[in-house]
Amino acid sequence: MRLKEVLNHIPFYQSTKAIEHMEITDMTMDSRAVKPGDLFICLPGEHFDGHDFVHQAVGQGAVAVLAERELDVSVPVIIVPDSHRAMAAVAGSFFGHPTKSLQLIGITGTNGKTSISYLLEEIFQAESKRTGLIGTIQMKINNAVYEVKNTTPDSLFLQRSFHQMQKEQVDTAIMEVSSHALDKGRVHGCDFNVAVFTNLSQDHLDYHESMEDYLHAKSLLFAQLGNSFVLENDKCAVINLDDDAADALIKSTAQPVLTYGIHSNAAIKAKDIHLHEKGSSFNMVTPYGEAAIESKLMGKFNVYNMLAAAGAALTSGIPITTIKQALENSTGVRGRFEPVMEGQQYGVVVDYAHTPDSLRNVLVTMQEFCRGNVWVVVGCGGDRDRTKRPLMAEVAVKYGDRPIFTSDNPRSEDPEQILDDMVEHLDGGYQRITNRKEAIETAITNAEPGDMVLIAGKGHETYQEVNGQRFDFDDREVARELLTRLKENR
Numbered sequence: 414m415r416l417k418e419v420l421n422h423i424p425f426y427q428s429t430k431a432i433e434h435m436e437i438t439d440m441t442m443d444s445r446a447v448k449p450g451d452l453f454i455c456l457p458g459e460h461f462d463g464h465d466f467v468h469q470a471v472g473q474g475a476v477a478v479l480a481e482r483e484l485d486v487s488v489p490v491i492i493v494p495d496s497h498r499a500m501a502a503v504a505g506s507f508f509g510h511p512t513k514s515l516q517l518i519g520i521t522g523t524n525g526k527t528s529i530s531y532l533l534e535e536i537f538q539a540e541s542k543r544t545g546l547i548g549t550i551q552m553k554i555n556n557a558v559y560e561v562k563n564t565t566p567d568s569l570f571l572q573r574s575f576h577q578m579q580k581e582q583v584d585t586a587i588m589e590v591s592s593h594a595l596d597k598g599r600v601h602g603c604d605f606n607v608a609v610f611t612n613l614s615q616d617h618l619d620y621h622e623s624m625e626d627y628l629h630a631k632s633l634l635f636a637q638l639g640n641s642f643v644l645e646n647d648k649c650a651v652i653n654l655d656d657d658a659a660d661a662l663i664k665s666t667a668q669p670v671l672t673y674g675i676h677s678n679a680a681i682k683a684k685d686i687h688l689h690e691k692g693s694s695f696n697m698v699t700p701y702g703e704a705a706i707e708s709k710l711m712g713k714f715n716v717y718n719m720l721a722a723a724g725a726a727l728t729s730g731i732p733i734t735t736i737k738q739a740l741e742n743s744t745g746v747r748g749r750f751e752p753v754m755e756g757q758q759y760g761v762v763v764d765y766a767h768t769p770d771s772l773r774n775v776l777v778t779m780q781e782f783c784r785g786n787v788w789v790v791v792g793c794g795g796d797r798d799r800t801k802r803p804l805m806a807e808v809a810v811k812y813g814d815r816p817i818f819t820s821d822n823p824r825s826e827d828p829e830q831i832l833d834d835m836v837e838h839l840d841g842g843y844q845r846i847t848n849r850k851e852a853i854e855t856a857i858t859n860a861e862p863g864d865m866v867l868i869a870g871k872g873h874e875t876y877q878e879v880n881g882q883r884f885d886f887d888d889r890e891v892a893r894e895l896l897t898r899l900k901e902n903r
């Protein structure tokens with residue numbers, strides 16, 4: 414493709430050499446991945462500065478470079494003020510703006526994004542749609558699975574993936590949109606049709622300066638929804654009206670808003686909710702009709718997730734009968750309230766709660782049905798929001814009966830320091846067992862019939878990250894192996 418054409422959406426740039434008839438065959442931001450004919454994009458990062466790798470890139474055959482400053486290389490350097498921002502623009506042009514021809518649904522909020530994205534995948538597939546999904550666990554194109562490094566990957570990865578989806582005749586792409594991604598402009602150039610808001614509670618205050626800053630990042634998804642002065646028929650914001658942030662987010666978009674909720678006067682409402690040990694049932698009242706839902710998903714938070722998914726699907730033209738059928742068939746996402754049962758007389762549940770709010774939600778749900786004590790094994794991730802640590806520990810002590818504090822992914826931090834931060838304001842009433850396997854074993858071997866054990870924080874993760882190294886670790890496997898051993902010894 415002509416380089417000039419790729420730069421179409423960048424109005425202001427300088428080039429160190431003439432680029433009139435220059436062609437590029439592909440583009441990358443990683444010098445190690447450069448192939449002959451590529452455009453190399455230099456990005457300043459947290460650990461490295463891509464500009465420092467320009468010689469390697471040109472050595473490997475890059476024919477042009479996009480950078481924030483002049484560089485001493487033989488090929489043309491296109492200079493832009495912000496190469497992250499420019500990357501989204503050139504990636505969109507290079508791949509032909511694939512999101513224009515996809516029904517693109519973005520989901521943002523502190524908790525529930527992954528859960529809702531899988532519900533949506535199930536709903537759209539039940540309507541025989543071809544789907545793409547991008548989020549925390551993986552990327553999927555129809556039913557093929559690909560690995561992702563981030564919940565919301567960088568703009569180049571995104572545009573390339575949407576292009577791939579387009580080639581594979583995907584109709585609907587569903588993606589989680591993290592606040593980091595919104596702040597960093599990873600979704601610039603994505604033409605969303607539906608933007609979903611789940612909820613806002615404390616997380617990521619290592620990255621965002623304050624909750625206001627965090628909310629502002631979330632609001633960017635709604636500001637990016639369609640045109641700001643024309644109401645478009647195929648655009649809609651789907652917003653949880655029970656959340657305090659709803660008003661600010663509604664104001665961020667000029668497009669139609671479909672609200673959902675339980676307590677407020679929302680357009681989509683769950684009425685006559687019955688939460689029970691095997692799931693939940695409720696009557697879903699919507700502007701598109703009503704449906705009685707019998708779901709296998711437990712807890713009030715999952716009722717919210719189902720309402721959000723229903724809202725996004727209804728506004729995308731899916732009939733309420735298909736939505737009902739898909740919601741009722743869903744068994745949830747792996748690592749989200751996932752039971753581990755090997756015939757024992759107490760419940761064991763692995764869940765991805767890693768914020769104070771999600772931990773409280775899950776513990777409240779367990780307390781409602783637990784006949785004995787609720788054990789909770791939980792830690793906090795290193796190199797992440799420190800201020801959520803004591804809050805999570807307080808929630809575990811308040812809503813759990815037998816809290817055990819342990820390691821999550823310590824990353825570059827000392828696990829003992831993370832635990833010190835967690836228990837800072839506590840006077841006791843907990844056990845502290847740094848080794849996660851031992852912590853899980855302690856809970857499971859001491860649980861009595863009628864108790865429930867919650868292993869929180871790592872959900873679907875199959876590793877524990879310590880000092881840049883990932884060691885195999887899967888909460889579900891650890892629990893299952895131990896339960897099997899206990900069964901054999903019974």
Ligand SMILES: CC(=O)N[C@H]1[C@@H](OP(=O)(O)OP(=O)(O)OC[C@H]2O[C@@H](n3ccc(=O)[nH]c3=O)[C@H](O)[C@@H]2O)O[C@H](CO)[C@@H](O)[C@@H]1O[C@H](C)C(=O)N[C@@H](C)C(=O)N[C@H](CCC(=O)O)C(=O)O
Pocket residue numbers: 442443444445455456457458459460461462463464466562563564565566567591592593594
């Ligand atoms: C802080 C942050 O967001 N970092 C992201 C960033 O990495 P970075 O800034 O550290 O990049 P870097 O390693 O310094 O490299 C800078 C540039 O030099 C280039 N380079 C580097 C080395 C080399 O030899 N050659 C070379 O060209 C790199 O390709 C890159 O272009 O760019 C990478 C590629 O896009 C991301 O994978 C990485 O996310 C890291 C893994 C991360 O942990 N991010 C978290 C904070 C995050 O974004 N989380 C959100 C929210 C999750 C949630 O929902 O809770 C998410 O969306 O995942």
Ligand SMILES: Nc1ncnc2c1ncn2[C@@H]1O[C@H](COP(=O)(O)OP(=O)(O)OP(=O)(O)O)[C@@H](O)[C@H]1O
Pocket residue numbers: 522523524525526527528529549564589611612714715717718748749750764765766767770771772774775872
């Ligand atoms: N609607 C909700 N409200 C509050 N908590 C929820 C909700 N849905 C799920 N949770 C809790 O949050 C945990 C994470 O859920 P999920 O993975 O769907 O969220 P996420 O927003 O994708 O998180 P991440 O930011 O890590 O990608 C679940 O394991 C559950 O404990």
Ligand SMILES: N[C@H](CCC[C@H](N)C(=O)O)C(=O)O
Pocket residue numbers: 564767793794795797821822870871874
């Ligand atoms: N997407 C979240 C996941 C946290 C999961 C938890 N296990 C941890 O490592 O803190 C984050 O990167 O903050």
Ligand SMILES: [Mg+2]
Pocket residue numbers: 526527528548549550564589
């Ligand atoms: Mg997620």
